[in-house]
Amino acid sequence: MSRDRRRARHPAPRGRSGATGTGRRVVVAGGGIAGLAAATALAERGVAVELFERESYLGGRVGGWTTTLPDGTRTGMSRGFHAFFRQYYNLRALLRRADPDLGVLTPVPDYPLVDAHGRTDSFEGLPRTPPWNALAFALRSPTFTARDLLRVDRRTALALLNVRVPGTYEELDHIDAREFLDRVRFPPAARHLAFDVFSRSFFADPRQLSAAELAVMFHLYFLGSAEGLLFDVANEPFHRLWQPLAEQLGRHGGTVHTGTAVEAIEPGTRFRVHTGAHVTEADAVVLALDVRGLREVVAASPGLGSRDWRDRIAGLATAPPFLVRRLWFDRPVEPARPAFLATGGLPPLDNISVLDRFDSDAASWARRSGGSVVELHAYAATGSAEETGRALLTRLHELYPETRTATTVADRSEWRADCPLFPPGGFPRRPGIETPVEGLVLAGDAIRVDLPVALMERAATTGLAAANRLLAAWGVTGHDLLSVPVRGRIPPLRLLAAHATPRAPQSH
Numbered sequence: 001m002s003r004d005r006r007r008a009r010h011p012a013p014r015g016r017s018g019a020t021g022t023g024r025r026v027v028v029a030g031g032g033i034a035g036l037a038a039a040t041a042l043a044e045r046g047v048a049v050e051l052f053e054r055e056s057y058l059g060g061r062v063g064g065w066t067t068t069l070p071d072g073t074r075t076g077m078s079r080g081f082h083a084f085f086r087q088y089y090n091l092r093a094l095l096r097r098a099d100p101d102l103g104v105l106t107p108v109p110d111y112p113l114v115d116a117h118g119r120t121d122s123f124e125g126l127p128r129t130p131p132w133n134a135l136a137f138a139l140r141s142p143t144f145t146a147r148d149l150l151r152v153d154r155r156t157a158l159a160l161l162n163v164r165v166p167g168t169y170e171e172l173d174h175i176d177a178r179e180f181l182d183r184v185r186f187p188p189a190a191r192h193l194a195f196d197v198f199s200r201s202f203f204a205d206p207r208q209l210s211a212a213e214l215a216v217m218f219h220l221y222f223l224g225s226a227e228g229l230l231f232d233v234a235n236e237p238f239h240r241l242w243q244p245l246a247e248q249l250g251r252h253g254g255t256v257h258t259g260t261a262v263e264a265i266e267p268g269t270r271f272r273v274h275t276g277a278h279v280t281e282a283d284a285v286v287l288a289l290d291v292r293g294l295r296e297v298v299a300a301s302p303g304l305g306s307r308d309w310r311d312r313i314a315g316l317a318t319a320p321p322f323l324v325r326r327l328w329f330d331r332p333v334e335p336a337r338p339a340f341l342a343t344g345g346l347p348p349l350d351n352i353s354v355l356d357r358f359d360s361d362a363a364s365w366a367r368r369s370g371g372s373v374v375e376l377h378a379y380a381a382t383g384s385a386e387e388t389g390r391a392l393l394t395r396l397h398e399l400y401p402e403t404r405t406a407t408t409v410a411d412r413s414e415w416r417a418d419c420p421l422f423p424p425g426g427f428p429r430r431p432g433i434e435t436p437v438e439g440l441v442l443a444g445d446a447i448r449v450d451l452p453v454a455l456m457e458r459a460a461t462t463g464l465a466a467a468n469r470l471l472a473a474w475g476v477t478g479h480d481l482l483s484v485p486v487r488g489r490i491p492p493l494r495l496l497a498a499h500a501t502p503r504a505p506q507s508h
């Protein structure tokens with residue numbers, strides 16, 4: 001339940017209550033969060049929706065499949081741990097369609113952040129409301145000293161207190177996150193914990209990430225929201241998150257085709273959507289694809305869009321690869337280990353989760369075997385998959401020494417590079433939801449939406465907003481969107497920030 005009374009509501013255009021009887025048909029390409037959000041939002045308004053997903057499962061990067069362990073157990077596998085923050089209003093509203101009490105999510109009591117010197121920060125028991133949350137975090141943190149705080153360049157740091165979208169991009173997009181932090185003169189130790197963890201959650205080294213993206217994230221998670229700094233996790237394997245939503249879509253008359261890639265789109269009086277030998281006609285198309293899928297479909301559809309728009313799609317970049325390594329051990333880890341531990345300055349490790357603490361499949365395997373299921377993440381990997389995997393295990397042995405003598409019963413790795421990169425200077429060319437083609441809209445976490453959202457919440461928000469665009473064009477009421485407040489929530493600091501001129505850009 002939301003506790004932030006200052007969250008912002010963005011009303012959808014009003015019109016008729018539904019499109020039933022108009023015969024409108026929409027193809028949604030991509031069955032990740034963005035595609036599922038768009039398809040659900042359209043189907044609920046009586047639009048006939050067909051969703052095509054390339055993989056055999058729904059959920060995209062938060063999708064799940066099953067794997068068989070050497071002992072014969074069939075268990076859930078995925079790209080791994082995801083944090084569902086309380087301010088993910090639109091994503092939660094989507095999940096609630098099929099799970100009104102959000103029973104599939106479980107709160108994590110804390111997520112300590114540990115650095116190479118063993119210093120640990122914690123989010124447990126902090127006040128919820130900014131700026132008290134940030135102040136309390138800083139005051140009790142072993143990585144901040146009063147001297148460090150006094151050294152901070154307050155004029156530059158003020159940008160973090162007056163985040164607006166797109167204003168913050170105009171101010172900060174030209175510099176990278178590392179340079180911004182240098183200008184803020186953030187203490188290096190605290191930076192690892194408070195900022196690098198955020199920036200690496202965008203799968204990029206801070207030198208490859210737009211400072212504006214970092215600032216928006218800081219606003220969304222820290223200074224702009226009073227939902228608290230803790231988050232929920234899925235207590236079921238991921239495929240069980242999306243199946244109920246697909247069934248709900250079916251109840252609204254929608255159809256889902258998994259294992260079916262969209263190959264090309266022909267514009268015309270109606271769109272012709274090519275999936276292998278089959279062609280589906282539609283009045284509108286939502287492309288809710290990952291970066292590679294979007295680039296490929298647009299490249300294979302020569303008549304689609306303007307030259308400039310096609311170039312912008314072709315120019316979208318993916319972040320470096322990441323590795324998720326999941327290990328099934330024959331013995332438990334120490335009871336004091338947290339469900340989730342984030343790390344800073346311990347490359348290539350970014351976090352460790354003890355999956356059997358919250359995931360039902362992992363928990364039942366651990367109960368039966370007396371073992372544990374541990375997952376390690378490395379984002380923005382610089383070595384090969386093998387090197388990264390080995391280094392992750394070494395880090396686990398250092399941090400959780402009890403795993404050194406454990407026997408590995410099963411070992412699964414996911415080495416992928418399918419997250420968008422938000423490089424410095426990239427924002428002006430980032431494609432938005434609308435396209436030059438009437439009836440064609442985009443959605444996904446790589447797509448621009450002028451609201452303070454990121455990652456899974458950006459995927460859900462762009463999906464709903466894409467559906468709203470189509471519904472508005474047909475005179476049908478859309479779906480209201482929610483977000484954290486759209487600018488810094490502390491008026492005097494906001495005023496101060498507005499008057500502090502941003503530093504002149506430096507060349508890159």
Ligand SMILES: Cc1cc2nc3c(=O)[nH]c(=O)nc-3n(C[C@H](O)[C@H](O)[C@H](O)COP(=O)(O)OP(=O)(O)OC[C@H]3O[C@@H](n4cnc5c(N)ncnc54)[C@H](O)[C@@H]3O)c2cc1C
Nearest residue numbers: 030032033034054060061083261262293444445455456459
């Ligand atoms: C390891 C990891 C950890 C993460 N942790 C977090 C976290 O803690 N919190 C958070 O908020 N976010 C997290 N994220 C990010 C989050 O997963 C994404 O932001 C979100 O899932 C993106 O959803 P999407 O719908 O935009 O894209 P996707 O999930 O990529 O969906 C796109 C879909 O399009 C399909 N597709 C591609 N081409 C075609 C085609 N030609 N035809 C049909 N279908 C096609 C793909 O198969 C995919 O299913 C994490 C991501 C990873 C990888």
